[in-house]
Structures are given as structure tokens and as C-alpha cells.
Amino acid sequence: MSTAKPPTMQRSRGQLATAYAPHSLFTFEGGSGACFALPSPGNRTTGDDLRPNTQRMIAEQIQEYFDAWALRATRGTNLRHAVPLNLAVDGRVVSDDAVRVRLGELAFQVPDHVGYVPFPLSFVCTRCDLHRHSDRVERLAEDASRFRSACPSGSENCANDWQQLDVVFAHWSGNVEAITPNYRSWHDGAVREMGRCTSCGSDRFFLRRPPGRLGNWEFQCAVCRLPRQMQQRDLLTLEELGPLIPQNQALPAEINMEPVSYRASAAYYVHGDRLLVFDQERYIQLLGSAHTAPLSAFLSSEYGYPPTQIDDVQKEQLLRAAGQSAQWDNYRHMRDFIPQLETMGAPPEVIAAQRATIARTEAEWNATVFAGHHQAADGIERACRERSEYVRRFDPVRMALEHKTLTEERLHGRQMPDGKDVSVDLTILDPFLFPDDVQGDERSRMLDQVRIRRDLLGMAEIRLVRDVRVCEYTFAYTRTSSSPTVTREKAGLAEMPVRLRLFDKVQVGDRAQHPVLCLVQSNEGFYVRLDESCVLAWLEANRIRPAPAEAGVRLGGRLIEEFARMQADEDVRFTRFLDEYRRERSIPRFAYPYVYTLLHTMAHHLLGISASMSGLDLGSFGEHIFVPDLAFLVYRRGMTMDLGNLSSMWRDRGDPAYGNEVLDRMVDPASLRCGSESVCNHRGGACPDCLLIPETACLTRNELLSRSVLIGRGSPRWDALAEPLTGYYEIARLRRSAGASGST
Incomplete structure (x- = not known):
């Protein structure tokens, strides 16, 4: 089908990476003249848009994708023979009966052109x-x-x-x-x-x-x-x-x-993935296999594990080495002065203020200078040691580092070239997010109403992020099915392998490489972090007990420990296609899958309401989950100019009477009613009428979703206990009515 130099055409980059990606079948406008798409050597490389570390992470994700695909496609259920690896994945990634994707054989390209030839002849x-x-x-x-x-x-x-x-x-x-x-x-x-x-x-x-x-x-x-x-x-x-x-x-x-009609989707399925793009690599670099000890120390410090007991001599040495000699001398003076204050009969509030200052100083040092000397729990060390075997999108260690980078790089303290803040707390707002007709005291009333609804939803923080940088990429394709196996009536119950194939190589410089078509985009999004005390109350109400830990250890550390234990159990572990969570009534009530389902379901809830109010369709959104930090990010996907769809929506939907219609709609119980109520409940509380979105936009292909985690009246279909849950929103309302603030 190829020629020495096929003609090329231009379309939007999004189209060239998906609908017109290499090896797809298409017709030109008018429906006549069927053609076969070919990789184009004319596409430029991504250059500075993707740092080497980001390219390495993409290659690792592609390797993982092929590994998971091969594992599932070679099961050979009800076949009369073993499945050759060559029938499950592209033979070009098979070496010594193992799957090996080499970074040097990948060319990261911007899809500007695609070649084509007439087909079928x-x-x-x-x-x-x-x-x-x-x-x-x-x-x-x-x-x-x-x-x-x-x-x-x-x-x-x-x-x-x-x-x-x-x-x-x-x-x-x-x-x-x-x-x-x-x-x-x-x-x-x-x-x-x-x-x-x-x-x-x-x-x-x-x-x-x-x-x-x-x-x-x-x-x-x-x-x-x-x-x-x-x-x-x-x-x-x-x-x-x-x-x-x-x-x-x-x-x-x-x-x-x-x-098959070449117009049918069964003729071609493109495969790809996405990841957040950061400027800094300070924390992401800890994911290297040689950095297990620093990684364990970072997580221990981040999630409140107690530091190893070190004496004053060691503390002084560490602080002076860090250039904080003056701070150490001041700390010693304050600490030694407390007995004198007590002897002098100083007022209790003065002594308490001195102790509070000392405690803040110690907490700051524990998180910074003494961080490498924290005492890591066995579960944290195990997670750091075994994380190379985890699926990246479910790996809580990776989530923790990405969240830390996102916090420092996007959530606090940066401005856009036009002077706007990169991130804005939606309970405070900036001048660009207030409705034009709301002024003075009305603005205060509006923000008060936003805070009330934030608390009723169990959120600790909700922010608008104006610069969510994401790389979406495609690298392979399949035919007849988008899943690793396919069944046909004439084959009975046999599962036949669907072969995952790389895009054919193109000449890049002096070598031939497989193209990876990358779309680097910057759009608006919403960042939400849940209130930890509210999440703990919700888990307790539903008899879900996280891994035990010492006082002061945050829930995120306990979730990481639990995930490490779960991955050793084939019946409850998180695999790429979540096969274990497709079985009905099979998973005990562990905290990690329930917290993931809570965050994922609330993300879809916010996403669905945002789609209905912003004019964007559901497929034009993306999501990212940060389980250890009880947070998620939903954002607009697209290569066209971001016209401020989400910021305009928030500004236009603000009102002093109810704060903002987006949160007001989320609080309204009717927002999670479903037109397929009985069928939806049988499915575990997630169907196309309520929570499901296009699979290409969802991190899990619409698994680990259930309305029951938010509003009760059922449980996820994989829940072995099969007892109705107490919804998270109900817990948040009870805490609010009892006078507990949802903020931290």
C-alpha cells in the first residue's frame, strides 16, 4: 500500500493523532475516495515541548501498556493452544519471548501531516x-x-x-x-x-x-x-x-x-495515553529505581511519620551544614528560656506562645532539614521498593510526587504572562472571576455562600487553575476491538488475542523510528482537595478501616501502605484494565479502592455539571486523581485556543443568593438522580444516564465509579459486603450542621 513518497495532507493536530492516525482508513469530504493513512516523515519532533524526563516517562507508560496488553491477550481462555506472544503484541517489541519497548526507537513528533494512499484497490x-x-x-x-x-x-x-x-x-x-x-x-x-x-x-x-x-x-x-x-x-x-x-x-x-466497512469503528482503534507536564523534575526524579531511600524519606516526611530520634549534637550538625546556624542558636535560646519564664511566674499565655513557636520551628525542620532522617514505616518502604510493578496511573507513590510538583508549580504563587494568577482559590476569587454586576457587600455574601457549599460537599479546597499542562499521545492501533481479547460466536467462549501494533517506522534524521504523536496543551481546570477529617468520618461510617498508623500520620501515608499490601493479592490488586473490579461482590471494604472511587466519582460529578454549563461536551474533558492527597483535577482537553470556558462559566454562574451555580447544583440531591434508576443501581450506581463519560476521556474506562459513595442508596458492584453505604455528602452535611468546618 505504500509508495516511495506518498502525498500528505493537513488536518487539525487532534484529528491527525486520532481519526487520521497512521494505518487508519478514511474518506475525503464527500464520502468518496477511500484512503489508508501512513506515518509522515515530515512531522517535526517535539523539541523543547517535552523534556527528556517526560519522554522517558512516556516510553515507560508505553512499555507498561504493552506489558499489560500482552498479559491479558495471552490468557487464551477456552482456546486449544497457548497464545504466541507475537499474536498478542507487535513482533517488533518482542525480544527473547519478552516485551521490550526501547526509548531510542521512538520518535516524539508533533502531528502536522499524515501521508496517505488509495485503499482498498x-x-x-x-x-x-x-x-x-x-x-x-x-x-x-x-x-x-x-x-x-x-x-x-x-x-x-x-x-x-x-x-x-x-x-x-x-x-x-x-x-x-x-x-x-x-x-x-x-x-x-x-x-x-x-x-x-x-x-x-x-x-x-x-x-x-x-x-x-x-x-x-x-x-x-x-x-x-x-x-x-x-x-x-x-x-x-x-x-x-x-x-x-x-x-x-x-x-x-x-x-x-x-x-468490515472502512467507515466502521471496528476497522481501526487508536491507542494512547496522557500525562501531566511539569517544568520541574525535582520530585519526579525520585521515581528512579536508584532513589528508593530518598523517596521513602520524602513520603515519610510528607505524610507525618515521626522522625527518628536524633540528639542535639546531630541536629546542630545538620542545621549548620544546611546554613541555618543562626536559627539553631535562636531555637536553643528560646527553648532554654522557658524554665526561666516558669520560675519568674510569667503569664501562661506567654509560655504557651513560646512553646508554639518552638513547635512550629521543629515541624518546619522535620519537613526539610531532618526529612532524610524520618522513620519510614514498612509499608512505605515496601511501596517504594515494589512500585516498579505498579500500574502507573494507580501508583500512589507517583501520585504523591505529581501532586507535590503540581502544588509548588501550579497551585501557589505563579502568574500568567498577562498578569493573572495561575491558580485562584474559588472561595476568595480575583477580579477576573467576579460577575460584572456583583459589587461590594454582595461579593462577600457570594463568597460566604460558596464556602457553605464547599463545606457541604466535604471539600477542603477548590481552585481554578488557568494553566493545566498535559501531553496526550498516540502510539499504536488495533482492529476489530479496542480491548486485548475478542470473542466470536463461531469460536464459542474462546477469547482470541487482539494484536496491539506500533505505528510503522518513519525516517527521522539518519535512522528509522516509530512515531509517537504528541499533543502538548495548556487549558483551564478545577482542582479539588477533600477534607481529610470528613473522609475519615465517612470511612468509619461505612466500616472501612485504613491501615493502622501512629498518631499524627496522615491518611495518605496509610493509603500508600494499604495499596502496597493489596498489590500482593491477585484478587484485589489494581491492574491496568481493572479486571478484578469488574467481578460482582468480590472485593472486601479496603480504604484505597473506596477513596479512589470517591474521588473519581466526585470528579465525574463536577465534570458532568461543568459540561452542561460551559458548552463543552463530556469528551472534551480530562481528569487526574491524587489518592494520597485526597485530591483530583478535571480540565478541558483540546488543541484549539482556550477561550476561558471554565473561568467564564464560573464568573457567569456566580450569584450572592447561592454563591455559584456549579457548586449549588452539586449540592442539590437531584443532580445525582438517574433516568435509569433501577438498572443503574443494579450496575452499582454508574451508567450513561448519570456518571459515565466517553471512555477516551476517563482514566479507568469508567470503572471505579458509583453514585452510592456520594449519596448512599447502594454500593459499588464489586463490594463484597453488598450493604448500602452512607454517602459522603451526607457525612459532610452532618458535620456542617454540627458546627464542624470542612476547611483545613
């Missing part, structure tokens, strides 16, 4: 249904000039009006072919091709296309009228499984290709 006469085809693009013009000579009525009487077929043969191996009467078979230990009529030897066939299913189409010999079933066997799969056919160990359904 299969044609039917509009008058008599005679079928003709060409093997190569280079010979198409020459072959087409001879089509009329095969006409049964003679070349002089031929209508010479040929229609390009809009149907192709596709297979889950990733191969796609034009519809032809040729047929492959396994014979005498080799693949044999049969292209002529078995009765008269003619190579001319009519293609009969009765209305209805594509499976009813058939070829008919133009000379003797002998019918031939329209079928083909996939070459790659036939070569792999052909030797098993005589022993009846391979099913024909595994090898047969399927007729």
Missing part, C-alpha cells in the same frame, strides 16, 4: 458487478486501463464505470486487506493461495451484494457461474497457527478475517 462495475483489483498503488493506473478488457460483454460494450469498494477484510491481528476472490489455506505445511475458479480456472468474478449482512455477499465465476464464498484467512495468524490445523488444535474462527 478493489473495484466493482456499477452495471454488471464484475470485480477487479490491483495489487499495488504504483500499478493502479496501468491495471485500471485493462479492467474493461475483462468485461463479459466485451471491452467495446463495457460501461467502464468502476466503484471503489467500501468494505475491507479486517482481523484482530491488525491486518486489513481489500476484498478479493483470492483465498489462502494451509496445505502441505505451507500457505497456499487460490485465485482462480476451481471449476473452469477463470480469474474473473462477479461480486454479488444482496441487501442485508455483509456475510451474505459472495463471488460468482463470470464464466461458469460457480459461487465462491467471500472469505479470507489472515496471513500472519495462518502462518502461526497453520501447523495446528491438522491436529484440530486451532479454530477456523481464529484465522478467518471479517468483512
Whole structure:
């Protein structure tokens, strides 16, 4: 299908990375002229848009994607043979029976162009249904000039009006072919091709296309009228499984290709992922395998684990080495002066203020200078040691470091080039987020109402972030299914492997590399952090007890410890496709999956309301979860100019009577009612009528969602206890009514 230098075209970058990505099938405007997309060597590399560390993280995610895909695709459930790794993933990433994606073989490109060639090269006469085809693009013009000579009525009487077929043969191996009467078979230990009529030897066939299913189409010999079933066997799969056919160990359904319209989604599924892009790498670098000790020390300090007992001599040495000699001398003076104050009979409030100053100083040193000397719990050390085996999007250690970087880089203290703050607390606002007609005391009343609703939702913090930087990328494709396995009626209950294939290599400089099409974007988003005491009360109300820890240890540290233990149990661990959480009533009430479901469900709740009010569709949003910090980020996705959809929505929906309609709608119990109530409850409280969003926008493909975690009246379908939950919003309301503030 390729030519030495195929023509290229331009579309939007988002389209070129998805709908027109390499190996897709498409038509030009008007629906005529089917083509096959090819990788373009004309795309420029990402350059400074992606730092080397970010490129490395993308390569690691791609490696993980292939590993998880291979593990699931090679299960071979109800097959009569083991699944060759080469049928599960691209052979170019298979080395010594293992999956290895090499960073040096990837080219990170900005999708500005895509190459294309006409495909399929299969044609039917509009008058008599005679079928003709060409093997190569280079010979198409020459072959087409001879089509009329095969006409049964003679070349002089031929209508010479040929229609390009809009149907192709596709297979889950990733191969796609034009519809032809040729047929492959396994014979005498080799693949044999049969292209002529078995009765008269003619190579001319009519293609009969009765209305209805594509499976009813058939070829008919133009000379003797002998019918031939329209079928083909996939070459790659036939070569792999052909030797098993005589022993009846391979099913024909595994090898047969399927007729598919090239306009159907089954003809092509693009695969990719996304990650947050940061300028700083200070914390992210701790994820390297050689940094286990500093990583453990950082997490211990961040989540309040007590420091190792060190004496004054060690403290003084560490502080003087850190250039804080004066602070140490002042600390010693204040501490030694307390007994004198007590002897002098100083007022208790003076002594208390002195002790508070000392405590603040010690807390600051524990989080900074003494951080490397914290006593790490076994669970924290285990998580740092074993995290290379975790799925990155569910890894709480990675979440903690990303959240720390996000906090320092985006949430506090930075400004945009136009002078606006990068992040704004929505209970305070800046001049750009107040409605134009709200002034003076009305602004104060409006913010008071926002705080009330924030507390009623159990939030500790909600912010607008004006610069959420994300890299979305695509790197591979599949056909007939977007999942690692596929089932067909003729194969019974057998799960056949769907092959994940990299984009073909293009010439980049002096070497050939697989393109990774990257879209680096900056858009607005909402950051939400839940109130830890409210989350703890909710867990307790539902008899969910996190891992035990010493007093003062934050919930995030306990969740990291629990996750490390869960990953050792095959029945409850988090895998890439969350197969364990697709089974009904199978998971005990652990804190980590419940906190993840709480954050994820609230993110979808906010996302759905934002979509309805901002004019953006659900598929144009993205999300990121930070479980240890009880936080999430939802943001606009898109390569077009961000016109302030979310900030404009917040400004336009503000009102002194109820604060802001976005939060007011979230507080309203009606916002989580579902039109498919009974069906939705049976599914565990998540369906397209309420919480589900397009799978391409969701981190988990719409798993780990349930309205029950917010409003009760049921439980997630994987919950083994199967008892109705107390909703998080109910706990937040009770705390609010009892006078407890949701802020921290």
C-alpha cells in the first residue's frame, strides 16, 4: 500500500493523532475516495515541548501498556493452544519471548501531516458487478486501463464505470486487506493461495451484494457461474497457527478475517495515553529505581511519620551544614528560656506562645532539614521498593510526587504572562472571576455562600487553575476491538488475542523510528482537595478501616501502605484494565479502592455539571486523581485556543443568593438522580444516564465509579459486603450542621 513518497495532507493536530492516525482508513469530504493513512516523515519532533524526563516517562507508560496488553491477550481462555506472544503484541517489541519497548526507537513528533494512499484497490462495475483489483498503488493506473478488457460483454460494450469498494477484510491481528476472490489455506505445511475458479480456472468474478449482512455477499465465476464464498484467512495468524490445523488444535474462527466497512469503528482503534507536564523534575526524579531511600524519606516526611530520634549534637550538625546556624542558636535560646519564664511566674499565655513557636520551628525542620532522617514505616518502604510493578496511573507513590510538583508549580504563587494568577482559590476569587454586576457587600455574601457549599460537599479546597499542562499521545492501533481479547460466536467462549501494533517506522534524521504523536496543551481546570477529617468520618461510617498508623500520620501515608499490601493479592490488586473490579461482590471494604472511587466519582460529578454549563461536551474533558492527597483535577482537553470556558462559566454562574451555580447544583440531591434508576443501581450506581463519560476521556474506562459513595442508596458492584453505604455528602452535611468546618 505504500509508495516511495506518498502525498500528505493537513488536518487539525487532534484529528491527525486520532481519526487520521497512521494505518487508519478514511474518506475525503464527500464520502468518496477511500484512503489508508501512513506515518509522515515530515512531522517535526517535539523539541523543547517535552523534556527528556517526560519522554522517558512516556516510553515507560508505553512499555507498561504493552506489558499489560500482552498479559491479558495471552490468557487464551477456552482456546486449544497457548497464545504466541507475537499474536498478542507487535513482533517488533518482542525480544527473547519478552516485551521490550526501547526509548531510542521512538520518535516524539508533533502531528502536522499524515501521508496517505488509495485503499482498498478493489473495484466493482456499477452495471454488471464484475470485480477487479490491483495489487499495488504504483500499478493502479496501468491495471485500471485493462479492467474493461475483462468485461463479459466485451471491452467495446463495457460501461467502464468502476466503484471503489467500501468494505475491507479486517482481523484482530491488525491486518486489513481489500476484498478479493483470492483465498489462502494451509496445505502441505505451507500457505497456499487460490485465485482462480476451481471449476473452469477463470480469474474473473462477479461480486454479488444482496441487501442485508455483509456475510451474505459472495463471488460468482463470470464464466461458469460457480459461487465462491467471500472469505479470507489472515496471513500472519495462518502462518502461526497453520501447523495446528491438522491436529484440530486451532479454530477456523481464529484465522478467518471479517468483512468490515472502512467507515466502521471496528476497522481501526487508536491507542494512547496522557500525562501531566511539569517544568520541574525535582520530585519526579525520585521515581528512579536508584532513589528508593530518598523517596521513602520524602513520603515519610510528607505524610507525618515521626522522625527518628536524633540528639542535639546531630541536629546542630545538620542545621549548620544546611546554613541555618543562626536559627539553631535562636531555637536553643528560646527553648532554654522557658524554665526561666516558669520560675519568674510569667503569664501562661506567654509560655504557651513560646512553646508554639518552638513547635512550629521543629515541624518546619522535620519537613526539610531532618526529612532524610524520618522513620519510614514498612509499608512505605515496601511501596517504594515494589512500585516498579505498579500500574502507573494507580501508583500512589507517583501520585504523591505529581501532586507535590503540581502544588509548588501550579497551585501557589505563579502568574500568567498577562498578569493573572495561575491558580485562584474559588472561595476568595480575583477580579477576573467576579460577575460584572456583583459589587461590594454582595461579593462577600457570594463568597460566604460558596464556602457553605464547599463545606457541604466535604471539600477542603477548590481552585481554578488557568494553566493545566498535559501531553496526550498516540502510539499504536488495533482492529476489530479496542480491548486485548475478542470473542466470536463461531469460536464459542474462546477469547482470541487482539494484536496491539506500533505505528510503522518513519525516517527521522539518519535512522528509522516509530512515531509517537504528541499533543502538548495548556487549558483551564478545577482542582479539588477533600477534607481529610470528613473522609475519615465517612470511612468509619461505612466500616472501612485504613491501615493502622501512629498518631499524627496522615491518611495518605496509610493509603500508600494499604495499596502496597493489596498489590500482593491477585484478587484485589489494581491492574491496568481493572479486571478484578469488574467481578460482582468480590472485593472486601479496603480504604484505597473506596477513596479512589470517591474521588473519581466526585470528579465525574463536577465534570458532568461543568459540561452542561460551559458548552463543552463530556469528551472534551480530562481528569487526574491524587489518592494520597485526597485530591483530583478535571480540565478541558483540546488543541484549539482556550477561550476561558471554565473561568467564564464560573464568573457567569456566580450569584450572592447561592454563591455559584456549579457548586449549588452539586449540592442539590437531584443532580445525582438517574433516568435509569433501577438498572443503574443494579450496575452499582454508574451508567450513561448519570456518571459515565466517553471512555477516551476517563482514566479507568469508567470503572471505579458509583453514585452510592456520594449519596448512599447502594454500593459499588464489586463490594463484597453488598450493604448500602452512607454517602459522603451526607457525612459532610452532618458535620456542617454540627458546627464542624470542612476547611483545613
